[in-house]
Structures are given as structure tokens and as C-alpha cells.
Amino acid sequence: MFVGWEGVGLCSYLLIGFYTKRKAAGNAAKKAFIANRVGDWGVVLGIMLVFFLTGSISFFDKGHDVHSALSIIGSMTADSFTWGALLAGGVTSAAILLFIGATGKSAQIPLFVWLPDAMAGPTPVSALIHAATMVTAGVYMVVRCSAIFLHAPTAMYIVAIIGAATALFAATIGLAQNDIKKVLAYSTISQLGYMFLACGVGAFVAAIFHVMTHAFFKALLFLGSGSVIHGMHHEQDMRRMGGLKKYMPITFFTMMAGWLAICGIVPFAGFFSKDEILWRTWSTTAAGIPGGAARFLWAVGVLTALLTAIYMTRLMVMTFWGSERFREVPAEAHGTEAHAHSSSDEIHAYASHGGHGDEGELLHPLETDDDEVHHAGPITPTSRHGR
């Protein structure tokens, strides 16, 4: 598992820095690499401690003589719920060290800072690595080591608290983002927090279920956002979008499925997994989670679900509905024609094709500097076509 763990970390680093000529992409790759190394320090120490305690690092029993680390820990007496257990060098310490690794890989507080910047990579990479596969490795590890965590009630409590805090924290940030990929990045952090909340209350199956459904709808939303960005000539600011529904019908309808799924509307995929997590949080019987704490964690989960529905609706409204704000001209473009040529011309070129059929074939990015296009200045009320 550790080899795969490091392998996806390396892939992530290399793919974030895919655009080698962009300094921001290089910096984001380094940031991701360093944050992950901090987490990996915890994983390595956790594995060593598990080996010290059990004499095994295997997930599987091998014949009569070699037992898995999980089997051996499973036969031990569970640690008691005390803060001292964190530093006692027992199962709780091992669980916490492993969880530190999970916070790095799965972008949880405090090691979440790298994931929003990782959006500097190509959008398909964001869809695959930073929504569906790599970032969920931490959740997978915690679930796979459920026998260890169930023997460490203090660690379980911390996992639940960190998960709930990250879910709420990232959701509030996502609400205030204007970059379409950043909204999805913070949404990913928030949903990962949901998964850790499930792990912390002992709902390991619900956590993995949410990993699966989240992979579907978040990969869809990332690929859809990539389609939008492509159509908008590498514009990622939702304030410069609007009204794209009629130009990009396939993207709109597919993203709508992802939107309803992440909001938790029945019968879409996200509904079942989020509902399961909230229910398991309320009704948890895990040791280390007092009844009052379970109610509080459930309330945080509910608030996060509400915020999730709000910021995802905001994303859809700002992108696909409302007025076509890409027709408005950036303020500095009044004196610089080069800037005015950015997004509105391109959408016009797109619209002139009729805006139907295979959207991907209709969109041809212009050969301009992406950063220059993106940093177009303030929009003035004057419509370019109204002059």
C-alpha cells in the first residue's frame, strides 16, 4: 500500500507541474509535494509503530504462522479514551500517525493547503487525481485499517472532529470562490471531510460508498468545468461567464446530473451516500464518540450539506444561467484592443457555429497567452456589442 501511496503522490506532483513554462504550476507542484511529504512522515512512523507492536505489516494472514497486523491488533484490548493514549506509543499513537498521513494525502486540516493550488494542473488531471483517486487514498487507508482505529477511540474522535471541521471550513471557502475549478477543489476538500467524519463515527462502509459516488460526480463536474473553460478560452472566472446553457447543452445537462448528485437529491448517487453518513453520524455506537458529540457532528454535517447545495447552485447559476457576462468588456480593454479580443470573440465564434452538436469540436482555443487572457481587468457595464 505504501508503494502505491507514494506512487500516486509522485504522479500528482508531476502532473500538477505539467505546464512546465508556468511558474505557478511549478510552485503548486512543489507545495503539493512538500505537504504530502509531511503527511508521509506520519505514515512511515505509523507503519513502523504497527510493526513494533505486532511484528507484522501485512494486511493478510498467511497460513498458520504469520498473522496480519490487523488480526493481531484485533485480538488486543482496545485503548481507553484518554488524551494520554495519543503519546503512549500504543495502538492510538499508531492510528494518529497513520491519520496524519491521511490528512496530507486527502487534504484535511491542517494539510489541505496544497489541493486548491493543485488546480494549476490540466483539468483531466484534476478530475482523475485530485477528485477521484489520489485524494481518497487517505480515506481508503483509514477504512482498510479500521481494526486499528476501532481500538483507538481517541483517534476515532479526532478523525471525526477533523473531518467535520474540514467539511464545514472548506464549504465556507468554496462559497466565496470565483474560479470555477477552485470551487470544485474546495468542494472536494469538503467532501473528503465528510468521508473522514464517517470514518470517525465508525461508518467505514458509508465512507467508502461516498468515495465511490464522489468519484462519479466530482470527476463529471471537473470534466464539465474543463469543457466550460475550454469553451471560454481558458477563462476560469465565473463572473465572466453566464448564459452558457444554450451554447453548451451537453455540458450543461451532464453537469446538472453532477450538481444534483452532490447536492443530495434523490435518486442521484450522492443522495444515498450523504444520507448514510448523516444517519450513521447521528446513530453512531462507536466508542469515543459521546452522544452529545454525535449530535454536534451531525449538525455540522447538516450545515455542510446545506452550504454544499448553495455553493454548487451558485456555480451552476453563475456559469449556465443569467446574463451573458462574457460579452462585457474588461475596463482596460477600452484602451487595449488586445484584451477585448479575449473571451467574447471566442464565444461569438462558438455561437456562430450554432452551439449544437459535439461541443468539443466547435471550440478552438486561440493562440494567446493564457495568463494574459485570464487576468483581464474589471468589467464595465458597457456591452461591447451595445456600443
Next chain:
Amino acid sequence: MTVPLIVLAILSTVGGLVGIPYALSSAVGLKVDNYFEETLHPVIAAVPKPSTSGVGTSTTPVEPKIVSNLPQPIDGAPPLTVSRNEGPELGAEPIPNPQEITEERLFTLISLAIAIAGIATGCSFFKRDPCWSFLEFSRINTTSTRFTTQ
């Protein structure tokens, strides 16, 4: 790009049906077990029952008899045998009692209501003024960057 989008949209729509809990499937007369939970049955430890001495605050050790996964035959050696009747209960939850089912259905309705309320709130807040121009962070003339590290 179109085909992956459509495939993922289909999965986002129906992918959750593999994990419908008993409380919901029984509400529509299907009464099927949670397939997803059953699949993960062998590798996920069961949560021990709460102790009567006060959950979470007790120093009494909880005794979850947990094993990891079912033993695998490797290199011809016979696996350890773990009888389900004798050993610890693994993975799948037993069918909950009627009171739990009713409670779970109630919480499902609450979840659904929250999702609908969120969408309604989002629509009402952002349809009229999508950019929320009265807020500082929403003004387009603030520095708009794609990457924070720039």
C-alpha cells in the same frame, strides 16, 4: 469529451443504487440488502456495541473482537478457519428494528429537505445578482487569479 461526460452523468445518476440501505429499499417494497455493504463485508471491522458504563468517557476497555479480513490460502497453505458462528461478526449490519427503520427514513427526509433548501437558497440568492457585486470578494476588479501561488 462528450462520451466521458455522458458516462459519468449516468453513473452519477444511478451509481448510488448499489448502496441503498434496507430502510429505504423496504420503503418501496423491495427489501433488498445493502449490496455495497455486503461486498465490503470481509475487510471492514464491525463497530463494537456501546458499553453500558458511559460511552466515550469510560476507562473500561471495550472489547471489540475484531479480525481483519477472512484468511486467504497462500502458497498452498490452508487458511485459518473462522466460523461466522463462533467468531466476531464482520461487516454487514443486521437488519435494523422497525423503530430504527422509521428513524432512518425520517433522517432521509431531513437530508432531502436540506438539499432542496440549499438549492432554493442558492437560486434565490444568485439568480438576480449572480456576482453578488455588493460583496468585496465578488467584485471583478479585485485581483482575479487562477492560482493563488502566482
